[in-house]
Amino acid sequence: METLDTVPDEDFLRLDHQICFSLHAATRAFNGVYREALKELGLTYPQYLVMLVLWEHGELPVKGIGERLRLDSGTLSPLLKRLEAGGYVERRRSPEDERSVTVRPTSEGTALKEKARGVPRRIAAATGLDLADIRDLRERLDALAVRLDGVDPDELNVCR
Amino acid sequence: METLDTVPDEDFLRLDHQICFSLHAATRAFNGVYREALKELGLTYPQYLVMLVLWEHGELPVKGIGERLRLDSGTLSPLLKRLEAGGYVERRRSPEDERSVTVRPTSEGTALKEKARGVPRRIAAATGLDLADIRDLRERLDALAVRLDGVDPDELNVCR
DNA sequence: CGCGATTAAGTTGTGCACAACTGAATAGTG
DNA sequence: CACTATTCAGTTGTGCACAACTTAATCGCG
Numbered sequence: 001m002e003t004l005d006t007v008p009d010e011d012f013l014r015l016d017h018q019i020c021f022s023l024h025a026a027t028r029a030f031n032g033v034y035r036e037a038l039k040e041l042g043l044t045y046p047q048y049l050v051m052l053v054l055w056e057h058g059e060l061p062v063k064g065i066g067e068r069l070r071l072d073s074g075t076l077s078p079l080l081k082r083l084e085a086g087g088y089v090e091r092r093r094s095p096e097d098e099r100s101v102t103v104r105p106t107s108e109g110t111a112l113k114e115k116a117r118g119v120p121r122r123i124a125a126a127t128g129l130d131l132a133d134i135r136d137l138r139e140r141l142d143a144l145a146v147r148l149d150g151v152d153p154d155e156l157n158v159c160r
Numbered sequence: 161m162e163t164l165d166t167v168p169d170e171d172f173l174r175l176d177h178q179i180c181f182s183l184h185a186a187t188r189a190f191n192g193v194y195r196e197a198l199k200e201l202g203l204t205y206p207q208y209l210v211m212l213v214l215w216e217h218g219e220l221p222v223k224g225i226g227e228r229l230r231l232d233s234g235t236l237s238p239l240l241k242r243l244e245a246g247g248y249v250e251r252r253r254s255p256e257d258e259r260s261v262t263v264r265p266t267s268e269g270t271a272l273k274e275k276a277r278g279v280p281r282r283i284a285a286a287t288g289l290d291l292a293d294i295r296d297l298r299e300r301l302d303a304l305a306v307r308l309d310g311v312d313p314d315e316l317n318v319c320r
Numbered sequence: 321c322g323c324g325a326t327t328a329a330g331t332t333g334t335g336c337a338c339a340a341c342t343g344a345a346t347a348g349t350g
Numbered sequence: 351c352a353c354t355a356t357t358c359a360g361t362t363g364t365g366c367a368c369a370a371c372t373t374a375a376t377c378g379c380g
Contacts (some may be wrong), residue, residue, distance in 0.1 A: 016284070020209065022305070023190055033311055047365095049181060070185055072369090073328070074367075098375055100327095100328060102233065107337085111315075117173065120175065123180070126311045129304070140183045142185075144186050145186040148193050149189050149192070222360095233360060234337075234360080235338070238336080259345045261358080
């Protein structure tokens with residue numbers, strides 16, 4: 001039987017070429033489709049993810065957004081500043097904890113939810129997948145992400 | 161039966177939250193693992209993809225690399241400049257067509273292939289997937305990318 | 321209570337992705 | 351053959367991801 005251990009390094013380099021490239025390409029293809037669908041909303045794809053989180057939770061500290069989207073303040077701070085400049089969110093130092101900044105959608109940001117309502121259906125249609133396929137792919141990707149996030153860095157270096 | 165047409169918009173927004181986020185997160189988790197594995201080679205993940213292509217083909221014009229990796233000159237030009245500064249590749253105006261620039265690995269760049277030999281196996285091990293799973297996931301992602309790249313932009317806008 | 325450790329957000333710097341554009345070379349058509 | 355259209359690489363500008371760091375507030379231990 002053909003397993004991870006019976007394939008020579010040389011073939012592996014080629015196989016790897018396929019898999020890492022495939023993920024890379026699929027992600028960018030997805031980004032392209034979202035970019036197009038979100039153009040009329042004036043949102044980028046990461047900004048849309050932030051708005052989805054805020055529509056669901058109403059208001060969150062920056063840290064809370066970061067936990068849900070797995071993004072740090074170095075990414076979120078400028079992104080939120082742009083969303084604020086666009087009039088979609090408000091940022092306010094929390095009175096209870098002055099270190100924390102609470103982010104919430106403005107009325108304009110909330111109104112945007114209605115305009116965004118049709119987006120996911122059009123995206124799903126564009127993938128050509130049915131609900132079961134989408135769920136299946138999502139579960140695989142989630143499991144993969146959890147697995148990869150938990151990898152011990154030492155496993156990845158030659159010196160161990 | 162539950163299909164794309166029988167799910168209300170509201171649920172769809174939540175489902176969408178899951179799927180787009182999953183892909184996003186999996187990609188970044190993958191990038192993190194590659195980042196760690198490639199640290200000792202002095203390559204970033206996109207630089208590694210370029211080197212994989214060059215190791216396989218020996219020498220290619222910028223356009224050829226871009227076609228294989230689905231990247232344009234705006235991304236590749238500075239990336240290749242960094243690879244050249246690192247001593248891994250050489251760039252030369254093609255004598256036959258002065259518009260074209262031929263990229264090829266230097267001896268140092270070729271030597272790097274040996275150091276990179278163990279990387280894909282360690283990555284594959286980190287995913288916790290076996291060969292069949294990897295192939296299956298790759299095929300799904302490829303099909304998805306092809307489908308998404310071929311989407312008519314009009315399908316994605318409300319005004320149609 | 322006081323002070324060092326931790327936490328939150330922000331800043332800086334590097335690299336990638338992509339749109340829009342430039343300039344130079346080539347291809348193709350009348 | 352001349353001249354327009356296309357092609358190729360590169361540049362510019364915007365935005366995201368992340369590492370490393372800064373600053374300010376809070377926590378918690380002695």
